[in-house]
Each structure stands twice: as structure tokens, then as C-alpha cells.
Amino acid sequence: MLEAPMIIGGKAVWAPDTVTAVNPARLDEIVGHFPQGTERDAGAAVAAAHAALDEWRSVPVKERAERLVAAGDELHRRSEEFQPGFTREHGKTLVESGFDIAVAGDILRYYGAHPEYLDDHVLTDYRGTLRIRKQPMGVCAAIVPWNWPIALSALKIGPALLAGNTLVVKGPDHASITMLLALGAASECFPAGVLNVLSGHGPEVGRTLVRDPGVAKLTLTGGTVTGRAVAAEAAETLKRVTLELGGNDAAIVLPDVPLDEDLAENIVLGAFTTSGQICFAIKRLLVHRSIFGDVVDLLRTAVDDIVVGDGLLPDVRIGPLNNQRQYESVTGLLRRTRDAGLAIEERGALHPDADPANGWFVRPHLVLDPPDGSEVVTCEQFGPVLPILAYDTEDEAVDRANDTAFGLCSSIWTGDDDHAFELADRLEAGTTFINGHSVFNIDFDAPFGGCKQSGYGRELSYHAIDEYVRIQAVTNKRL
DSSP: OEOOOOTTTTTTEEESSEEEEEEETEEEEEEEEEEEEOOOHHHHHHHHHHHHHHHHSOOHHHHHHHHHHHHHHHHHHHHHHHHHHHHHHHHOHHOOOOOOOOHHHHHHHHHHHHHHGOOEEEEETEEEEEEEEEEESSEEEEEEESSHHHHHHHHHHHHHHTTEEEEEEEOOSSSSSHHHHHHHHHHHTTTSSEEEEEEOOSHHHHHHHHHTTTTOOEESSSOOOHHHHHHHGGGGGTTTTEEOOOOOOOEOTTTTTTOHHHHHHHHHHHGGGGGGGOOOOEEEEEEEGGGHHHHHHHHHHHTTOOEEETTSSSTBBBBOOHHHHHHHHHHHHHHHHHHTEEEEEEEEEETOOOOOTSSSSOOOEEEESSSSSSHHHHHHOOOEEEEEEESSSSSHHHHHHHHSOOOOOOEEEEHHHHHHHHHHTSSSSEEEEEOOOOOGOOOOTTBBBSGGGGGSSSSTTTTGGGGGGGEEEEEOOOO
């Protein structure tokens, strides 16, 4: 049985009430329990972060960086220990569980390798000197979702702590136990109160952090509806906010793309990793009509190799959906898509050990050339469902890719990288990948975030530092 406490002020904190975690691949198996945090716990975490702030911001940035590297090393050291439990509570495969933890460690190491991101910018001329400084904002709060909770926490921990802030992380409603264990281990690399970690089901803890006037900065990864509510409430205390929200990511396949197994495999990675439960997964595949049939055939073959089942089993490629709400959302979408008379194909195979009555299993689905206005095209499916649409001209493909309220990521698939870089300038997305579109294509030096209703602000790279600092200008210049 897995259990883990919250971390407040460097101490393990349990709670009278707990949330029960069940295995989404075996619903009759209780994996463990995690604390049901309260408004009082949130207030205590903010107070602990305030108590640690002056000491932490006075620590030289190089030492803060060294501690981040140590925390990243600790996550790598304990990755194999945490993997099985993470798969049991989350549903993702062992490979994905290990990748979630390892990427979190890599992100902390990345920021630990770049203390120069906090360097002053100094301009000296005949009038005197201007020194532009990056100062910590103070106590920051982060709210993370259940799909990649450890890596997404690290995206916020790295820049926030390197900049000299202290941080309170609120974990998701689901799959919080391993996150608590991993971040608890990482927190031991910092002074007490620098990194605090809360858990709990429901909005109470997160809403308390959003409303707390002692929190200077809030960062959320989550759905667009939640993002709107958070932005509105944060405005009451004029908090700085970073929002990384939903997506309806388009992938454009140009007619000169090599038609081979690599193309199909990389599209499958982009659409179906973590059962499609990734904010920047491919949500729409736009394929030139001249190669539409060939691409569909390649994808059929690749998707038919997918085995759905318990992520602990070595021959399983994708696990179940994470929770009942998500399962009902995806199966409801599939039902309405069928009822609309659209061409939908259920492919892949269910593992013989997987009981569809005892797990949130959904096999991968391809939806062939649905209308642009259909729900399956316009929504964020957040499941193993891929609409494939035919287009005739490049201009048409770009217009249709941009015809969405979202703007998180996009991709271009082609044999001509130079043309892809030119075409990408016309796409309304925070990131455009070329010949890839998955977690395996993330570049830590590339700022990550969306436009339109996919949010604002950036994570990763040196740009993320700007989300966690106040800019101070000190000058003795005169006109």
C-alpha cells in the first residue's frame, strides 16, 4: 500500500482525511492513499514559504543552482524505485512513468546548469552605469495536473527556486502519491520551507493559494475553463500568472513527406503517448489529399500494433485512461462521433489480461476525414482519438490549422526543413515542431507555452526565469 505525506516547512504532514487511489487498470485494486489537504494546510505552506524566503534569496545563485542539480540527481537515483507505484496509481506504462520522473530530474539539472540566467545586465557609458537586476518575486504557488505531474512540477520548481523564490506546489486530484514521494525527496535538497508540497481532491487547496495575498506569483498547468477561473480570482490580488492550458494541436503533413514507417511511428507517438492524455498531443492530422490514403494505411498498420492494457506488462504500449471522469469524457465523444455517422475505426488490441469491465481501457481510434466543425475535430480529445483530415492546398491547410480558439503547439511533416521553417511563421502556436510532435521532441532551450486560449507565459529555457522575477533598474545616469 502506497502512502506519502505532504511537505510543509520541511516536515511530513498527514491529514485526518485521505484520498483513495485505485489502479485505473484494475479498479478493484486500491493502490494507496494520499492526504486530503485543507485550507489550513495551504495557509501553513504559504507561511512556511514566507519564513524561508529571506534566507533562500540570500543564498548565492550558484549555490541555489547546485542544490537544484542535487535534487535532479536524487530523482534520477530513485526513478526505478518510484516507477511501479507510479504506473499502478496513474495507468501510464512503466516506460512513461520512468520518463516522467527522469525528465523532472533533467529539468532541475538544466536550471542548475544555468546560474547565469540570473546575471545582471550592465550598461555603462559616459553618463554612468545602468544595472538591470532580476529579483525574486517572493512566495510562488504552482498547481499541476494528473497527466505528467512530476515533470510538470519540475517545470515550475526549476526556474522559481533558481530565481530565489520559495514555492508551494499543489498536486492533482489523481496520481498524487508518487508525486508527493518524488517532490518530498527533492525538497530535502533545500532548506526547510523552500519547497512545500500539498495534495487533495477538489478545488479547496488550489483556490486558497490563488486567493492568498501572500502569494506573489501563481502558475497553473490545466484546462482552459480552470485557467479562466484562476486568472479571474488571481486578478483580485494582482498576482502574476502563468497559464499553460488546453490545446487543439494541428499536424500538417505535406505531400513531399517520406511515406515510411518512421512517419507513422512518430505520428503515433505524437497522438497516443499516455493514451493521448497530453495537452500538446496531436489533436488533428491534416494530410494532403494526394497522399491521404497512403498515410491512413501507414497509420492503420502502426496503430494495429498497439496493445492496450496494464502498463506494468512489458508488451503493453498504452495504458488505461487515468480516471472515470476522463473515461466517460472520451467514450462519450466516441459515441457522439459514431451517432453523427462519421467514419470511425477502432484499432489496436486489448491485452488478454485486460478486463474492460475492471479498467478504464480505450483502444486507439482513427476518425477519417470528418467535417472541420464536428466535435471530434474542434475539441481537445485528451484520449486515444485522432481525426485525420484531407486538404488540397498549403494555404488551406494553414487556415484550417489556425481555425481554432487554441494555440499551444503544431507540427509540419515534410522532406524540406527549410520550407517548414518558413511555413511555421504562419501558424498560430507557441511551438511548431518539424517532423515530430511528442514529449520526445521537447527542447529545454525552447520556451514552451501557448497563445490564444491555450494560455500565456512561458516555461522552459531562460525565458521561464522572467516569469518568476521582478525587474529592478538601478542607475546613476543623468541626461
